[in-house]
Amino acid sequence: MKAKITITPKRAVLDPQGKTVQNALAHLGYTEVGAVRVGKYLELELADGDREAARRRLAEACHRFLSNPVIEDYRLELE
Amino acid sequence: MRFAILQFPASNCDQDCLHAVRLLGHQADYVWHKATSLGDADAVVIPGGFSYGDYLRCGAIARFSPVMQAVQRFADEGGLVLGICNGFQILCEAGLLPGALIRNRSLQFRCEQVFLKTAAHDAPFTEAIPPDHVLRIPIAHGEGCYFADEPTLAALETHRQILWQYCDAGGAVTEAANPNGSLRNIAGICNQARNVAGLMPHPDRASETLLGSADGRRIFESMAQCWARRRAA
Amino acid sequence: MSEPAITPALVAQHGLTPEEYDRLQAILGRPPSYTELGIFSVMWSEHCSYKNTRPLLRTFPTRGRSVLVGAGEENAGILDIGDGLAIAFKIESHNHPSAVEPFQGAATGVGGIIRDIFTMGARPVCAMDSLRFGPITGSSADEARLANNRRLFAGVVSGVAHYGNCFGIPTLAGEVGFDPSYEGNPLVNVFCLGVLRHEQIARGAAQGLGNPVFYVGPATGRDGLAGAAFASQDLTEASAQHQRGAVQVGDPFMEKLVCEACLELLATGAVAGMQDMGAAGLTCSTCETAARAGTGIEIELSKVPQRAPHMTPYEIMLSESQERMLVIVHQGREEEVKRIFDKWDLPWAEIGVVTGTGRMVVKHQGRVVADIPAKPIATESPVYEREAREPGYLAGVRAFTLAGLPDTTDPTAALLHLLAWPTIASKNWVYRQYDHMVRDGSVVCPGSDAAVIRLKADALPPRPAAGTETGGAPPTVEKFLALTVDCNGTYVYLDPYEGSKIAVTEAARNLACSGATPVGVTDNLNFGNPHHPELFWQLRESVRGLAEACRAFQTPVTGGNCSLYNQSPAGAIDPTPTIAMVGVIARPEHITTQWFKDPGDVILLLGPAVDPADPLGGLGGSAYLQVLHGQKTGRPPRCELDQGRTLHEALRSLIYGGAVKSAHDCSDGGLAVALAECCISHQVARETPRLIGAAIELGADGSGTVAAPNPPRLDALLFGETQHRVLITTTALDAPKVRAQAKILGVTATELGVVGGDQLRLRAQGQEWRWSVVELHDRWWHALARAMA
Known part of the structure; x- marks a missing residue:
């Protein structure tokens, strides 16, 4: 089983990295691109087992450790 | 007074903190990150550096x-805890201080000298700083942008928890x-209880005129003053 | 596992000539295995063997009373600095990896040089860098090229910052230059200095039969396969492309752990020998440690921690995965070593044993894959006396005169131009990204002629008894060191011999301006392909100049690095022998900075205003000629070493006397730029410079009128780069005394003017020019940030 976790800065948090990428894209002619937010992507390998239990535990890990709820949101997918 | 200086594997200002505190005539000892007790420390300093490499997020x-x-137990009992730079980041991550430090x-x-205005003189970390004295202390960080949501910022102001603000030479x-x-x-x-503080600038690098500024001593002196008063009481 | 057959084509691919292959067979007494071919190829690369430069390097002065470990003996040289203390320092290049991947290339360069220092048993306490790139400003027609140069510059700077900052070492000084010759082949030279007690010197020798050999650090992967061989060939798009697949990635956190663990380990006395796995990784470290001790070594590759599956012996031996060390432990003390590795949570493995056979035996799952006599491969590499021929371009350089060049009519604009020229402009955009204050020793930060560091007791490695060290080291005498790194590649291109003397002299002058006496040099020779006779001539002449100058200033060369093959398809770089020099400051009150201090102080010029014997008046190869006239030609200024020595000794005497309030060396951009820098370079804090003006009169007491050539040219006076000049200030009261003393010490001291006001005012030859110090500062301070925005 594999877990895919995407962590992005919260909307209210200034994201200078995203802003820089957006400016660079515009500079290269990709003017159609609006706001850019740069986050993190994690892949976790898990032993096969109870999907729901795994999801609960990973959600807890995301909240406690892998993301900082003050500044970040996360999205968790299991496959 | 006895300071505990925490040592994580990639702390790199642990020696600087020890040096600065000892210059003031206090005792200081390192406490290894795997330790479960702070011994008989009177105050804790969490120094700068990169703790465990800081790969996910600082701290x-x-x-x-x-x-x-x-440290959590020590703080709960009212002990003085100061986090400098990475130490500030760790305290925020641990929830001992509100907000977060981002890129x-x-x-x-x-890495440069900055000026600091002391916004509240009634904390154990600021009480020895003369009013209207602008501190000159260096910063050295990549993720020192303080962030908190509006309600948190409002609460910080209401409870006079903002201790230092970046300012110009005139304050x-x-x-x-x-x-x-x-x-x-x-x-x-x-924090609201005023016994835990964090700051991004490095008072440990501003404790000797030889290095360009001794303003950082005021912060350690404040802690010592507060501790001495508490002990006398 | 099938290995490729050894064919002439495969041998050539490994960079070995047919003659070298014959020699290899003679040493082995049979044809090599594939793994052995790989081992020979890296050990006999220029990077590891110095086969093209060894005869030249032998001409350097390497001995001296204070030399404890000399050049070439170990990973870095060590000098005595008194009171039982010593310093280990070295410079190394990471040019080609940085051209391919600037961030990681530069970062791993810093990692490598830090390892060289703690391998010696020293605690690394500061770093410097010397960087060169193609132009970052210019005509918009060249925008694509400029943008690429900026990308490399930004990437290298953030790579140096990342590794140094995370490790916790102040990058305290450096230099950055921009010139078209470095386009596509940037130079990234990094320096590290460490401190230790005399008795703590560690050796990279595999001593003691039967002693176990430990591997410590992260697992071995396929990164940087044969980087040493890559560094020893011309940089082409194909070679870069090939290398991109295997970029080494640095992990400063791991390095910090390895460093602390190794220093703690050395304090136990359980270590018989230690060597980092740098260029050529496991190959170089096993072979060199055995060769140094005159022993043999036997390792089993299946015990080496591996990151990638199915790695071949060839790959494991040649991998350049970072942050790995080889530690030879006294038999019976393995447990102490394991305890320390575990304390720092470091991966380790026992991979072999020291033998008495004199052979390096490599096994893989019990099967011998290499069996080579260690000493011959490490020390008997081929040596070449390459053909040298004076380059054709020099005839034109020497024929250049000022005849066709109109004198300056607008010094006001010229000075502003020069201050904003990236090579001259303030480098704050660079060093504000470096943590240059960590470790509480940075007494003079970047921005003066030389950086000054204080070494206090906690800078030393842990003592044997202290073990885990709780900071309770007994009092140690505090020491003050000054550091600088210098080289003007343009001068060296225009006259390799004279230009190289200037590089050493300027470094020594920078140290003297800081109040320091030089004690030693480490050099990084960045040159083009040595098979090219004209490029080899540059190298030979340069080494002749360096050796002569190092003798003159009594600064032994304690080690260094040769980086040849620095050329892109467009041609070779300007020859750039980077000189890093370290000096000792006897007392803290001697520490001197370059900026003007107080209004009313008197400004004196030590040395001639213009060299009367130079027909170009110091304009040959000058920044002025390049920036204002677009010409990079003419003989560089003359460098009489005796004159330099007299000046430096006089300056130090004056500083010791206590009358010198500031001292600044005149170099790129000449007197006008030096004066401006004295007015604007004192930065109190972010956005807060301390600016102070000056009123200068050139020629009032004859200083302008001695100017050659005849008639005196204004451009030579203001912007000429005549050597052996220093600007100092004293109080008005001290000035007559200082002038008299200077005269006794054999140096001309000319009163140029007075400090004060908010303008730099300059009068010469009946004209006056004024600049607001705010404008001068703005041009100079923000130039790089503007170019990089």
């Missing part, structure tokens, strides 16, 4: 270390004086 891994559980707005690491809190994009120019804060 994210350090907050789960055994020694941080001891500098410039996206670059910044004016201006956008130009803000080195990293911190909201409200926040350089350092304390």
